[in-house]
Amino acid sequence: MDSELPQEGGPEKMDIEKELTNKFLSGQMSFAEYSSEWYEGDEEEDLDEADKRFEEEPQQSRQLSKILKKKRRYTRLSTALLGLMGEANLRFARGDVEMAERMCHEIIKQLPTAAEPYQTLAQIYENDSDKSLQFSLLAAHLGRADADEWWRLAGISKQRNDIKQAMICYTQATKAEPQNMETHLRRLEFVEYLEEIKFPLNSLNISRVKCYHKIVTSMSPHKGEIIMKYARMAASLYDTSTEVERTIEVLSAAFKKCPALFTPQDMNIYLEMLITQKQYQTCIEVFVSGVGIDIEAEIQTFKTATGEIEEQTNYINCMIPDNLAIDLKSKLLVCFIHLGAFNLVQTLLSDFLKNDVEKAGDLYMDIEEAFSAVGHHEMAIKLLEPLVRNTNFDLGAVWLKHAECLLNLGRIDDAVESYHKVLKHVPQHPDARRKLFTILESKGCINEALNILQQDPKFVVSPSLLYEQCKVLKKYNMLLKYLEVGEIFLSRHGTKLRHQEELIMASRVKGALELLHNFRTLRGESIHSEDDIQFADESFKIPVGEEWEFFLELYNIAFQNKLYPIMERLTFTAFLVKGFSTYRQHLEYYCAQSCMLNRDFKNMLKFLRDLANKYYGTRIFNLLGYVFNFSEECIQNRYITRLFQKDCNVVRLLFYGNNFFISGRYLIALKYYLEYHDHCREPISALLIAISILSLAAQKTVDKHHNLILQGISYMQTYRKLRKCDQEAYYNLGRAYQMLNINNLAIECYEKALKCGPIAQCSQHGVLDLTKEAAFNLYVIYKDHSPEIARRYILKYLVV
Known part of the structure; x- marks a missing residue:
C-alpha cells in the first residue's frame, strides 16, 4: 500500500474538509457544490497543465497518466482504523450488515475524508439507490477511482437528470485517464447532447471548445493527427469568439508536440495570432523550428543607467527557403521590423516589393502598419504609394493610412489632399475630419476648417465629432450654428415626440424612451421617425453635469435670439435624457416657460397643472390666469374645482x-x-x-x-x-x-x-x-x- 501522503494545509484545512463531508452526508449540499468547494471552485483542470508536465519529463511516457492527474491528497487510514476497516469488510462478507455499518460509521466519525468506509457503505446500501450513489460519489472523490467507476456514476447521474453532477463525473473520468481518447470522446458526446437540449453550458464551466483544447493538451505526440484535428477545431471556435490568447495556447500546445504536421495554413494562423499579441521573439523561434528559416544572431549584454545587466539580441543574417509562401515572408518581415533588425529588413523589403500589388496588397498594408508602429514613416510610404496608385486599393482606409503617413513626414499639403480623398470615399469618417480640421485651423483657414466638421444628417452621424464641433463653434463665437449643431447632438438620446400623449409620457416617466417605443409598437406605428438622425454606435458619453450645462447654454442662446420654437424642442428632447432625471423639476419649469414664449398654451397648461400641485401660490395663479385667456379649451371649471378643493382660496372666484x-x-x-x-x-x-x-x-x-x-x-x-x-x-x-x-x-x-x-x-x-x-x-x-x-x-x- 502507498505510503501516507503529507497533509497539506494543516489541521485547519482538515477541519474544513470534514465539515464539507458532513454537510454532504447530511444532505445540506449537493455533490456538485461539495466538489466545487473541495477544489476551491476550480472544477476544470488547467488546459495546458498536462502539456507543461509533458515538457518537464518527456522520457517517462509510461508514468504520464500519473503525472497528468491533478495533484491532491488522499487520506490514508491509521493502523488501528485500517484493522477496524478490515473487520467491517469481514463482517459484511459474513452477512453481519448491521455491525459492518456501525464500524464504517465509527471510522467516518474519526476520519471522514477516508474513502474506504464509503466504498463499503455503498455496497451495504446497494438496495437504496440514493444512499448508494451518495456513498459511491464520496468514495470515488476521496479515493483513487478509475475512469470506469466515474463513467458508471456519470451514467446514474444522467439517468437522474442531475446534469451538473454528471458533468463532474465525466470530467473526473478524463482526469483519471487523460491519454485515453475514449474518455474524452464520451465527455464530448455528453456536451453535444447538452447543446442539443439547449442546456446552459456556462453554468457548468465547460464547453465544446474546452473539450477540444483538453484533448490537445492531454494526447501524447505519437497521436499527432488527433492533436492537429482538435487543435484546428479549437482554434476555429476561439477565433470566432475572438479569444486570441486561447487560440495561441492551443496552437502552441500542438506545435510543441507535432510541428511537422503543421500545414502552411496552420502556420499562418499561428503566426498571425502571435503577432497580434506582439510575441515577435516567439514568432522567430517558430520560423526557425517550423518553417526551416536559418537565422544568425548574437546576444549582447549591456548595463543600463540603473546598473542592471540586460541582454539584447542582434540579428545578423537570415536564410529563407525559396519556396516560402509570400504571406509567411511578410510576417517574418513584420517581426524583424518590431525587433529592430533593420539591416535584414532592407534586404527583405526590397525582395518583397517585387511582388505584384494586385495579389499582395493586404500584405503591403500589414508591413506598412509595422513600420508606422515603430515610427519609420519614410519606409511606410514606400509601401503605401504603390497601393494608392492601384485602382483595386483606391479605398478610404488606404488613403487614411497614406494621409497619416504624409502628416508624420511633415508633407502637410499632400496630407490634406489625401484626407480629402478619404472623405470622397467615406464622407462621414470622423477621424479624417478631425485631422483635416486641425491642419486647416493651423493654416488659418477657419471657415474651410469649420465646414470640414459639418456632417450630413442624412447619413450616420458621429456624436463625438458633433460635440467637438460644438466646442469649436463656441470658441469662434458662432452661436447660432452652435445652437443648430447642439440641438442635433442632444437629440441622440431619443426621438422626436409626435403628439401630446408622448410628451406626457416623456415628462412623467423616467427613462421614457423604451416606453415610447412600446407605445408606438402597440399603436402600429414605426418606432423611429423618418427624419430621426441615425447616430454611430459608439460608446461616447459626457458627464451628466456637463451635458446639463450644455443644455442650459443652448436654451439661453435660443432665448436671447428669440428662437422660441427651438427652446421648446430642446426642453422636450431633454426629457428623454436619462441622466437629467435629477433635474426634472427644472425641466418642467423650462418647458412651461418655452411653451409660453412660443404661445403653445395647450402644452403650457399641462406643465402648469403639474407645477400648481407643487408650488401652490400667487405666481402659479397669475400664470394659470394668463394661459386660460389664450387657451382654446375655455371650460376649465373642473380643474379649478380640483385645484381649490383643499384650500377654498377666494381667488378661485376670479378664475x-x-x-x-x-x-x-x-x-x-x-x-x-x-x-x-x-x-x-x-x-x-x-x-x-x-x-x-x-x-x-x-x-x-x-x-x-x-x-x-x-x-x-x-x-x-x-x-x-x-x-x-x-x-x-x-x-x-x-x-x-x-x-x-x-x-x-x-x-x-x-x-x-x-x-x-x-x-x-x-x-x-x-x-x-x-x-x-x-x-x-x-x-x-x-x-x-x-x-x-x-x-x-x-x-x-x-x-x-
Whole structure:
C-alpha cells in the first residue's frame, strides 16, 4: 500500500474538509457544490497543465497518466482504523450488515475524508439507490477511482437528470485517464447532447471548445493527427469568439508536440495570432523550428543607467527557403521590423516589393502598419504609394493610412489632399475630419476648417465629432450654428415626440424612451421617425453635469435670439435624457416657460397643472390666469374645482369669472366677480365688474341698457378711485366711453391720461407708458371729423 501522503494545509484545512463531508452526508449540499468547494471552485483542470508536465519529463511516457492527474491528497487510514476497516469488510462478507455499518460509521466519525468506509457503505446500501450513489460519489472523490467507476456514476447521474453532477463525473473520468481518447470522446458526446437540449453550458464551466483544447493538451505526440484535428477545431471556435490568447495556447500546445504536421495554413494562423499579441521573439523561434528559416544572431549584454545587466539580441543574417509562401515572408518581415533588425529588413523589403500589388496588397498594408508602429514613416510610404496608385486599393482606409503617413513626414499639403480623398470615399469618417480640421485651423483657414466638421444628417452621424464641433463653434463665437449643431447632438438620446400623449409620457416617466417605443409598437406605428438622425454606435458619453450645462447654454442662446420654437424642442428632447432625471423639476419649469414664449398654451397648461400641485401660490395663479385667456379649451371649471378643493382660496372666484367671461357668459361671470369684490375690494375686481356690465349692455337681448351703462360707469369710477395710478385709470375710462361712443368724455379722459406720468419704470423692462396708446385712440376719434387735430396727435406722440 502507498505510503501516507503529507497533509497539506494543516489541521485547519482538515477541519474544513470534514465539515464539507458532513454537510454532504447530511444532505445540506449537493455533490456538485461539495466538489466545487473541495477544489476551491476550480472544477476544470488547467488546459495546458498536462502539456507543461509533458515538457518537464518527456522520457517517462509510461508514468504520464500519473503525472497528468491533478495533484491532491488522499487520506490514508491509521493502523488501528485500517484493522477496524478490515473487520467491517469481514463482517459484511459474513452477512453481519448491521455491525459492518456501525464500524464504517465509527471510522467516518474519526476520519471522514477516508474513502474506504464509503466504498463499503455503498455496497451495504446497494438496495437504496440514493444512499448508494451518495456513498459511491464520496468514495470515488476521496479515493483513487478509475475512469470506469466515474463513467458508471456519470451514467446514474444522467439517468437522474442531475446534469451538473454528471458533468463532474465525466470530467473526473478524463482526469483519471487523460491519454485515453475514449474518455474524452464520451465527455464530448455528453456536451453535444447538452447543446442539443439547449442546456446552459456556462453554468457548468465547460464547453465544446474546452473539450477540444483538453484533448490537445492531454494526447501524447505519437497521436499527432488527433492533436492537429482538435487543435484546428479549437482554434476555429476561439477565433470566432475572438479569444486570441486561447487560440495561441492551443496552437502552441500542438506545435510543441507535432510541428511537422503543421500545414502552411496552420502556420499562418499561428503566426498571425502571435503577432497580434506582439510575441515577435516567439514568432522567430517558430520560423526557425517550423518553417526551416536559418537565422544568425548574437546576444549582447549591456548595463543600463540603473546598473542592471540586460541582454539584447542582434540579428545578423537570415536564410529563407525559396519556396516560402509570400504571406509567411511578410510576417517574418513584420517581426524583424518590431525587433529592430533593420539591416535584414532592407534586404527583405526590397525582395518583397517585387511582388505584384494586385495579389499582395493586404500584405503591403500589414508591413506598412509595422513600420508606422515603430515610427519609420519614410519606409511606410514606400509601401503605401504603390497601393494608392492601384485602382483595386483606391479605398478610404488606404488613403487614411497614406494621409497619416504624409502628416508624420511633415508633407502637410499632400496630407490634406489625401484626407480629402478619404472623405470622397467615406464622407462621414470622423477621424479624417478631425485631422483635416486641425491642419486647416493651423493654416488659418477657419471657415474651410469649420465646414470640414459639418456632417450630413442624412447619413450616420458621429456624436463625438458633433460635440467637438460644438466646442469649436463656441470658441469662434458662432452661436447660432452652435445652437443648430447642439440641438442635433442632444437629440441622440431619443426621438422626436409626435403628439401630446408622448410628451406626457416623456415628462412623467423616467427613462421614457423604451416606453415610447412600446407605445408606438402597440399603436402600429414605426418606432423611429423618418427624419430621426441615425447616430454611430459608439460608446461616447459626457458627464451628466456637463451635458446639463450644455443644455442650459443652448436654451439661453435660443432665448436671447428669440428662437422660441427651438427652446421648446430642446426642453422636450431633454426629457428623454436619462441622466437629467435629477433635474426634472427644472425641466418642467423650462418647458412651461418655452411653451409660453412660443404661445403653445395647450402644452403650457399641462406643465402648469403639474407645477400648481407643487408650488401652490400667487405666481402659479397669475400664470394659470394668463394661459386660460389664450387657451382654446375655455371650460376649465373642473380643474379649478380640483385645484381649490383643499384650500377654498377666494381667488378661485376670479378664475370662475374669467372662464365664463371668455366663453361669453357675462351674467354668470358677473356673479363671481361681485362675490370676489365683496371679499376683496380691489381695483381689478371693480374693472372686471364694469367690463362685464358694459358687455351685457352691448347685447341686443338685454333690457334697460341705460341702467346697465350707468352701473358700468359707476364701477369704472370705483375702479379709478381704487387704482392709484392716474394714467392707467383714465386710459381705461376713455376706452369705456369710446366703446359706448360717448366721445366727448372719452377725449377728456385720454387728454388727462396724456398729462399723467408713466405707469411704472423698471431697469430690466424699461418704462411702462400708455401715452402712445392714448394718442392713437384720440387720432381714431378725430380722423374723420377733424383730420388736422388727428394729424397733430400723430406728429406729437407717434412719429419716431
